[in-house]
Amino acid sequence: MQAREKSVKSARRVLELLEYFTPERPQVTVMDIARTLGYPQSSTSELLRSLVELGYLHYDRYQRQYRPTVRVALLGAWVQPYLFREGHLLPMMDEISEATGQMVALATQVGLAVHYVHVIQGTSTMRMVVPQGSVRPLLRSAMGRLFLSQQDDDFIVKLAHRLNSEETEANQVKPAQLLRDIEQIRKQQYALSLDMVTPGGGMIAVMLPPVEPGDDSQPLALGVGGLTSVIRENADSYLEILRGAIERHMGPALEQHKTRKAG
Numbered sequence: 001m002q003a004r005e006k007s008v009k010s011a012r013r014v015l016e017l018l019e020y021f022t023p024e025r026p027q028v029t030v031m032d033i034a035r036t037l038g039y040p041q042s043s044t045s046e047l048l049r050s051l052v053e054l055g056y057l058h059y060d061r062y063q064r065q066y067r068p069t070v071r072v073a074l075l076g077a078w079v080q081p082y083l084f085r086e087g088h089l090l091p092m093m094d095e096i097s098e099a100t101g102q103m104v105a106l107a108t109q110v111g112l113a114v115h116y117v118h119v120i121q122g123t124s125t126m127r128m129v130v131p132q133g134s135v136r137p138l139l140r141s142a143m144g145r146l147f148l149s150q151q152d153d154d155f156i157v158k159l160a161h162r163l164n165s166e167e168t169e170a171n172q173v174k175p176a177q178l179l180r181d182i183e184q185i186r187k188q189q190y191a192l193s194l195d196m197v198t199p200g201g202g203m204i205a206v207m208l209p210p211v212e213p214g215d216d217s218q219p220l221a222l223g224v225g226g227l228t229s230v231i232r233e234n235a236d237s238y239l240e241i242l243r244g245a246i247e248r249h250m251g252p253a254l255e256q257h258k259t260r261k262a263g
Contacts, residue, residue, distance in 0.1 A: 013039060013047060018056070018072060019133050024121070027065040092249035093120055093222070099241045100234075102226040103130055105203070107143045108218050112163060114143040128201045128226045139163055139173045142193035142203040146221045148178075149185045150207070156182060190239055194228045202231035204238050209250060222246070 016037055020028065034044045048066055051057040057066045089106070097104045101124030105116045114136040121129055138144035139160060148156050157175045164172040185191045194202040205223030224238045225231070231238070 010047075013037075013043075014051070016133070017047060017051070018068070021068050021072075022132065027060070027063070027067040029065055088249045090118075092245045093118065095249070096222075096224065096241055096245050097123070099245075100124075100224050100226075100238055101127065102224050102230065102238070103128055105130065105143075105205075105223050105225060107136070107205075107221050107223065109138070109144075109147045112138055112159070114138060114141055114147065114221075122226060124226070124230075126227055126230050128198070130225060136197055137163075137171075139178065140171065140193075140196045142191040142196075142205040143221045143223055145178075145182060145185055145193070146191045146205055146207055147219060149182050149191070150219060153179055153182075190242075192231075192235055194232060200228050201225065202228045204231060204235050204242070206239070206242050206246070208246065 017033060020033060020037065025032075030041060030045050030048060033039060033048075034041045037044075039047075048057060048059070052059050052066070055071050056069060057072075058069050059066055093104050093106065097120040101122055103122040104120045106118040107114050107116050109115075116130065116132060116134045116136070119130055119132040119134070121127070136143055138148060148159070151159075156179060160173060160175045160178055190204060190206045192202070192204045196202075203223045203225040205221050208220040208222055210219070222242060224242060
């Protein structure tokens with residue numbers, strides 16, 4: 001058991017370390033990582049050296065800083081290539097960020113929670129900061145309810161009972177009200193949450209379209225998040241920006257993908 005726990009901890013640290021790099025933090029020192037992630041300095045140094053030897057990090061001996069190599073960029077590039085390898089998703093998120101000035105998040109469902117797999121922080125003075133890798137509850141977040149809207153009602157009710165049993169009374173949701181909210185999301189094709197997860201924060205989110213009907217790739221959702229007052233006031237325009245960007249960036253990409261597949 002002890003050896004297994006050590007292996008799990010090592011794997012978690014590798015992933016957390018790689019996710020620590022962002023456009024705002026393209027190069028970091030050992031102490032940057034150790035202090036921020038709470039790792040012992042000795043094990044952090046050893047882990048970084050191993051990743052350098054494996055070709056995932058480059059070490060600048062003069063500045064004593066590490067940065068990711070292109071090998072990191074290629075990890076998982078084959079997963080949903082029309083989004084990642086062909087370069088449609090990240091430019092789309094950049095466009096949404098520039099148009100709104102707010103945080104833009106790409107999320108997927110992992111188990112019984114929502115994980116933010118890529119985040120572009122807001123640039124507006126009125127903004128909310130959410131770290132990449134953040135986890136949100138399925139029942140009480142815009143993203144979570146979007147993913148639930150893809151399921152049937154019986155599944156949602158059973159899941160609500162299960163998750164409610166693990167929550168404090170204040171965080172429990174009423175299944176009947178949840179189903180009404182989910183039905184509204186299905187009709188309007190977007191989800192809006194205000195003060196549901198983070199007091200003073202909100203998000204408006206939409207599902208990304210599948211490549212084709214029956215596509216079994218992992219569903220993804222895209223949202224704009226910010227202070228409650230900002231999201232409430234600008235929800236309609238942010239929704240228009242989200243849908244417009246998806247249509248411009250993903251429409252041609254999906255058509256190209258289908259054409260190649262048919263050929």
